[in-house]
Amino acid sequence: MATIKVNGQQRDVSGIPADTPLLWVLRDHLGLTGTKYGCGVSECGACTVHIDGEAAQSCVTAISDIGDASVVTIEGLSENGDHPVQQAWKAHNVPQCGYCQVGQMMTCAAMLAANPNPNDDEINDGMWNICRCGTYNRIRDAVKTAAKEMR
């Protein structure tokens, strides 16, 4: 596998061991540091990206498993940082330290693409990412705002 498709571009990954998680390929080889490391075992969601439009934890996804799929990271979520989810996060001043918020937004964008009108239980289930600063209540509000905008 010489290339993978990231944010619409074919990127050279030749020479990188096949078992390397996508997270470290993005961060250490491709210079895309917006995607964050949090746990390495798919427990926290900080590393969430989209693979063919679905939320995936890049820390447990080996590059050899990506094949022809299309990877989208925060750097490719929108042209100008104006995806409805990003705008909603801004309107609610969600971030405190901000570290987990990229993963939160990627989870939210994929969730809303599949379910444009989630109720509170679905938000609780869908937004499982950990935030240690404790921004959950604002995330809940921002998800609802983004959902409204996207409908």
Added chain:
Amino acid sequence: MSNSLQHTTLRQWIENARRETAIDPGPTSRVARRDFLKGIAAGSLVILTAKNGDTIAARADDLGTDDSLSPSLFVAIEPDGTVKILAHRSEMGTGIRTALPRVLADELGADWNKVVIVQAKGDRRLGDQNTDGSNSIRFFYKTMRVAGATARTMLEQAAASQWGVNATEVSTNNHTVYLNGVKKKLEFHQLVEDASKLRTPEPADLRFKSPNDFQYIGRKFPIADLDDILTGKAEFGIDARIDGQAFAVIARCPVVGGVVESYDAEAAKVIPGVIDTIELPRFQGAPLFQQLGGIAVIAESTWAAWKGRDALKIIWQEGPNADYDTDKFIATLKDTVKANGQVMRNQGDAVTAIADADRKVSATYSVPHLSHAPMETTCAVADVKTNEAGDVLSCYLKAATQNPQAVQQAVGPALGIPNDQVHCDVTLLGAGFGRKSKPDYCVEAARLSRILKRPVHVTWTREDDFRHDYFHTISAVHCEAGLDTHGKPTGWLMRAAYPTIASTFAPGADAPATWEAEMGLTDLPYDVPNVRVEVGKAKAHTRIGWLRAVCHIFQNFAVSSFADELAHAAKADPFKFLLNTLGDDRHLDIAALKLGNRGADPKEYPYDIGRLKNVLTRAANNSSWERHAQLPKGKGMGIACCRSFLGYTGHVVEVSVSQEGVVSVENVWCSIDSGTIVSLDRVHAQVEGATIMGISQAMYGEMPMKNGRAIHSNFDGFQVAKMIDAPKAIHVDIVKNDAAPGGVGETGIGSFAPALCNAIFAATGKRIRDLPIKNHDLSWS
């Protein structure tokens, strides 16, 4: 632990350690004071503070290398009108990188759109940079206002002289100086040159804005880094890059104090991408902020280093802490608090008062070790340059640190260079909670870079973060009280035992220090005639550190849970019981109680019972507290209050507990009075965050240790609150108060957990005395 050691403050401990380890800079050492001016345009007006504390204004060009100037908080107004403000505290989620510059900008009359925030390096001439202890606004609110007022006064004087009027006839707003009553104005960029030639105004000549005229202070505003965070451009410590850097992960002994017996370097080196393995020595003496020691694997990517580490096959000599078992230890602590300890506060005769009381109540509470677990693990990149003989020529780090001066103080001795020659830039922090004010990870990066002769980025894996934390201590607090026939407490006794934070800084420190006991115990605010507080010995077997809210976590949990137990014993309404027991509005006698008051002047920061009663009452009113008596079984409301970090909180928590025993936090009301507020929305956010962290700590928080090892190594074992645990609503009520600014970041923690457990008692009749809640069967029928 000798008496004198016990009364030494943490700050003094660390300062002493710094003095003992610091390398003499020698007569030829010069700090590049030009660092301050890098990126500041020629001709700028700069405001700084001299060594004697005077504020000084100057032209950037004229500063040269005059060492008599020792600039503290710093603002530059460039010839084009751009205002550059130095942020010298670390941004870890509180919004401080925006809030303090906003204070300066407000007093200056600057247009925020023309303000550029410059993140400061570590430099002790800037004053305290330890973004910790909820101190930032308290320490620097006035300094920022003086700097802003100084610059504005000079701009106004320059304008007044151009117009030939007295400076009292002009005013400033939105980057513009106006001539009052006339349509004349001059913008900042038109005044910089003239202003920079003026003498610094005398302090008496400075006019400060009235709070009514504040444009930024006390308002809602977004953080400066918001757009970068939302687009993934924000640079955290894990993202810091220096050209040519290698990536390191380190295998450290799972037991603190252990050393490497053997390992297989070759097995690591055959992993593709691995460059080398390097052995780091174990720390000497007390842990301080030294490296733990172990085997570092250096590679071309984090993942390769990680795999290399897995291959090392290390055998450890685990040392004297290998028997540490927290199940046994907590039992020992509970035994310790049964017996008399060292007296820390003694007023009247609590023992006799309790013995003679109509009704006696006693309870013992415990809280286990906790981890900080910031979402970003500890990370730093270091670039150490050496000559052929291996002497250090320069040292530069970029780190997610709460305290870049601590980085200097730890890395300097490790490399054998003066602290001031360690240059440390600060990235954004993916939270800190106290972990990132302990820069052992920076020492690791610097040592490795020196040996490898290449920049090295050290990433702690999540497993490292959990296994090798500076853990929140483990504690038992015993409470006894006597009630008279009216249900009024006549005597109150508390005994606490827990390993002290001081043990991390001085071998032999084995009992709680006065500044630890003061976070909830010796500052007991209740109006009880006979009070006694004792502490017992407890030896540390791991690195003990401070975690957001520190000893308030367990001491206020005990005190406010016990107060609720007393209310129920007295058959009183818990809110009214607290209010009555707090007594008359008054100030506690801080001097008589020998409280350190966090170093704050009691005149400016009294322990004000009236303010404590006010937040308690507001929380009760906001929650419609009177409902609590009518709630059905399985639903309950709990109440608590405390003063912590010079701020006051009252909490009401409403829970429902299912018959199966599942707890849901339905609503939280928190009233907070921390005096003057700078960033309204961030104070809200900090209280919201403290609630969620309180849920993590109370519901799930525990790091058991066996065979000297932390049992959990990731979030599957060390559980924290998730969205599903978040209350339906967190109702934050900020008291408007012009009093001196107190703390905020940690203040929202102390009264939450006891209010939650008091609510669970109200719902189920089951009293939680040993956290976390998840270990208790709360089912009912």
